[in-house]
Amino acid sequence: MGNKELGKIPLTTESMVFSIFTEFMSRTAKIDDLVDAGKRFLMRFDQELGYFRRPQINKNLNAVSEIIKCNMTERMKSYLNASCTHSHQNVQNLSQLQNCILGLQDILKKAKALLDESRCLAENAYKVLTEADQNALGFIQEHVVGPLENQTISPEDQVETFDVEEKSVSYATMMMVIYNMLKLDYTMQEKIVRSLSLTTSLSELETYCQMWNLRPYVDDDVMRHAWKSMP
Secondary structure, X not given: OOHHXXXXXXXXXXXXXXXXXXXXXXXXXXXXXXXXXXXXXXXXXXXXXXXXXXXXXXXXXXHHHHHHHHOOOHHHHHHHHOOOOOHHHHHHHHHHHHHHHHHHHHHHHHXXXXXXHHHHXXXXXXXXXXXXXXXXXXXXXXXXXXXXXXXXXXXXXXXXXXXXXXXXXXXXXXXXXXXXXXXXXXXXXXXXXXXXXXXXXXXXXXXXXXXXXXXXOOOHHHHHHHHHOXX
C-alpha cells in the first residue's frame, strides 16, 4: 500500500502524531526500567527462599558427628533442638521475602498506570489520524486494530505496517503493536507475582526468573525499529 491509497496526511498531523509517539516511547522506557527492577526483586525472592528452605545439617556424617560430640555445649544443644536453624535468621528471611512481594506488587501497580497512559496515547494518535484521513483509518482498522483485539497479529503483519510510507501511520501502528506486547508482558508478570509463596518450588522460581528476563511477548526487532524512529 502506497501514498496513492492513503492520501496526503497534513504535516501538522504528522507533527502531532510524532509528539504523541515520543511521549509513548517515554512511557515504554519507564516500563522497561520497572521490568529490570522487578527482575531484581524476583531474583532476591529466589535467593531468600533458598536460604529459608536450606537443608538441615546431616548429623550422620562422620565429620559432623565428631564436631557435635566434641562441642556439645548448651548452645549446640539449643541449635540442634531448633533443627539446626537460627530463629532470627528465619525471621529475617521471612521479612525479606515479604519485602520482595511488596516491591513486586508496587512495580506492577506503577507498570499498570504507565500501560494505561500508553493506551491513551495510542488511542489519541489513532484519533488524530482518523480526523485527518479516512484512508488511514481504514488501513489501521483492518491491519492493526482488528488483529490486536483478537490477538492474532503476527510479525509479518507488523512488517507490513512498517512498510507504509506515511510516518504518522507508521508511528500510530507501532504504538498499537508495542502496547499490545507490553500488555501481554505485564499479564505474564502479574501471574508470576500472584503465584509466589513459601511453597513455590525452586524449579518454578527458576522458570519465573527466566520468563521475566526473556520477556517472550516483546519482539526485539519491533522495539529496535521503534527506538530508531526516535530523533
